[in-house]
Amino acid sequence: MEKNLDYLFDEYLKSHQDQVVRAMPDFAKRLEKTRFYYGRFAIPTFYKAHFLSPKQEHLVKRAASALTHVINTAVRLYFEEGHLSYVYKTEPEAAELMKIDPGFSKAVVFARYDGLLEGQSLKFVKFNCDAPAGAAFTDELEDVLVKEEMLQPFFEEYQIKTTLRVQNVLTGLLNAWEEFGGFETPTIAIVDWNRARMAPEYEIIRDYFESKGYRTTIADPREMQYRGGKLYHRNIRINILYRRVNFDEILQRLDEVGDMIRATKDRAVCMVNPLRARLASTKSFLSLLTNPEYDHFFTETENQIKRDHIPWTRRIADAENFYGHKKLYMIDFLKDEKDSLVLKPSVGAGGRSVTIGRETRDDVWNETIDRALKGDWVVQEYVNVPIMTVPAIINGRLDFAYKKYNFNALALDGKFAGGFVRLSDDGVINLAHSGGLLPSMASEHVADRLEA
Numbered sequence: 001m002e003k004n005l006d007y008l009f010d011e012y013l014k015s016h017q018d019q020v021v022r023a024m025p026d027f028a029k030r031l032e033k034t035r036f037y038y039g040r041f042a043i044p045t046f047y048k049a050h051f052l053s054p055k056q057e058h059l060v061k062r063a064a065s066a067l068t069h070v071i072n073t074a075v076r077l078y079f080e081e082g083h084l085s086y087v088y089k090t091e092p093e094a095a096e097l098m099k100i101d102p103g104f105s106k107a108v109v110f111a112r113y114d115g116l117l118e119g120q121s122l123k124f125v126k127f128n129c130d131a132p133a134g135a136a137f138t139d140e141l142e143d144v145l146v147k148e149e150m151l152q153p154f155f156e157e158y159q160i161k162t163t164l165r166v167q168n169v170l171t172g173l174l175n176a177w178e179e180f181g182g183f184e185t186p187t188i189a190i191v192d193w194n195r196a197r198m199a200p201e202y203e204i205i206r207d208y209f210e211s212k213g214y215r216t217t218i219a220d221p222r223e224m225q226y227r228g229g230k231l232y233h234r235n236i237r238i239n240i241l242y243r244r245v246n247f248d249e250i251l252q253r254l255d256e257v258g259d260m261i262r263a264t265k266d267r268a269v270c271m272v273n274p275l276r277a278r279l280a281s282t283k284s285f286l287s288l289l290t291n292p293e294y295d296h297f298f299t300e301t302e303n304q305i306k307r308d309h310i311p312w313t314r315r316i317a318d319a320e321n322f323y324g325h326k327k328l329y330m331i332d333f334l335k336d337e338k339d340s341l342v343l344k345p346s347v348g349a350g351g352r353s354v355t356i357g358r359e360t361r362d363d364v365w366n367e368t369i370d371r372a373l374k375g376d377w378v379v380q381e382y383v384n385v386p387i388m389t390v391p392a393i394i395n396g397r398l399d400f401a402y403k404k405y406n407f408n409a410l411a412l413d414g415k416f417a418g419g420f421v422r423l424s425d426d427g428v429i430n431l432a433h434s435g436g437l438l439p440s441m442a443s444e445h446v447a448d449r450l451e452a
Helices: 007-016 017-032 054-080 084-089 093-097 135-147 152-158 165-180 197-210 246-252 260-267 275-281 286-290 292-297 301-310 316-323 325-335 362-374 446-451
Strands: 051-054 109-116 121-128 188-191 216-219 226-227 230-233 236-239 240-243 270-272 311-315 341-345 376-380 387-394 395-414 413-424 436-443
Touching: 007 017, 007 051, 007 152, 007 387, 007 395, 017 135, 017 387, 017 395, 051 413, 054 084, 054 093, 054 109, 054 121, 054 275, 054 286, 054 292, 054 301, 054 395, 054 413, 054 436, 084 286, 093 240, 093 246, 093 275, 109 341, 121 275, 121 286, 121 301, 121 316, 121 395, 135 165, 135 197, 135 413, 165 197, 165 240, 165 270, 188 197, 188 236, 197 216, 216 236, 226 260, 230 260, 246 286, 275 286, 286 311, 286 376, 301 446, 311 316, 316 376, 341 362, 362 376, 376 387, 387 413
Parallel strands: 051 436, 188 216, 188 240, 240 270
Antiparallel strands: 109 121, 109 395, 226 230, 230 236, 311 376, 341 376, 387 395, 395 413, 413 436
């Protein structure tokens, strides 16, 4: 039987209570000297990691690998199966951007799968395939945590391993560059708007890339200049665009980023993720993956992975088809099954407008149904949000608080590349609501491996 590392960690803290109470404030001070900030605000965290058991790590690796292949197949269908284009609901101007051939085979190189992991149950409720964030922030936090003298005996006993998530990002970029046909040592631009709140993460990434010998700049896409068949940022020739500005913002300001788009079209620069990755980031994308009507496009193994790890999801427009296009029946279904459903906009981030039926008053749920029927929304099967404990100091003594959390698996080039969890007091995970971020760390404990 696998050891419960979460429980063992809490017991370890309790057995060293006085030392922990002294160590926790010092840990917070050390973090203040890092770049673990979102804009001007320190990202909340706790004196703990999330622990993956060997069986859970194996589960996540298998799911992440298969789902990356599934996602790239599904994006390819958009271009190869014209009759499916309605599923993606793409505006003409957006469709033109997505047509740009990136010059390499994968539509999605980097992805972050946001899920709920409890025991051997793993359900991914959202795919972030456009411009996923969090790898560098997690590395920064993990580096401080594993250096905590107070915690090192625990980490050593259970062989808790660290992950260089940013190295995995670099590897993904270089693999895309090689397939693109790049042969020189590339110069990399991390692309987002000036004064983006993610800027501290970009600085971490830039410094790491440069430490590995790759010149790197942080670039606002409006400052790009395309001349003589080459793309420049402040007279620095750019080979790889590590795109962190999201697709919808590019679309809204298309007239300001023309040089970057033209250079990408002409394959004068290698953009990762390519713009077509946006297709896989909408929640309606899960509607295609969980609909048996499209199973023939995938292998039986992939279909099983989809069934095991993606909760039933339908665009509201598609769900109406089950009721003979009669909206009245659809409304009855959403009301009758309220406690087992979640309504959410197809496009959006940060949990905005996500409405969990069982946590919502009937009148608010009915108002949400009305909004959903008028917009581009999805209905999704409710998945239980797990709870974990985090240490706190109350009246000078060690205590523990209960937090809901989700598990975020990073996938790069089809491989699990480390993860983190986000915590909150709410079912819709939001760091601002008394929440936090923790690195997810796996164990290589020999006894666990033998039992796995």
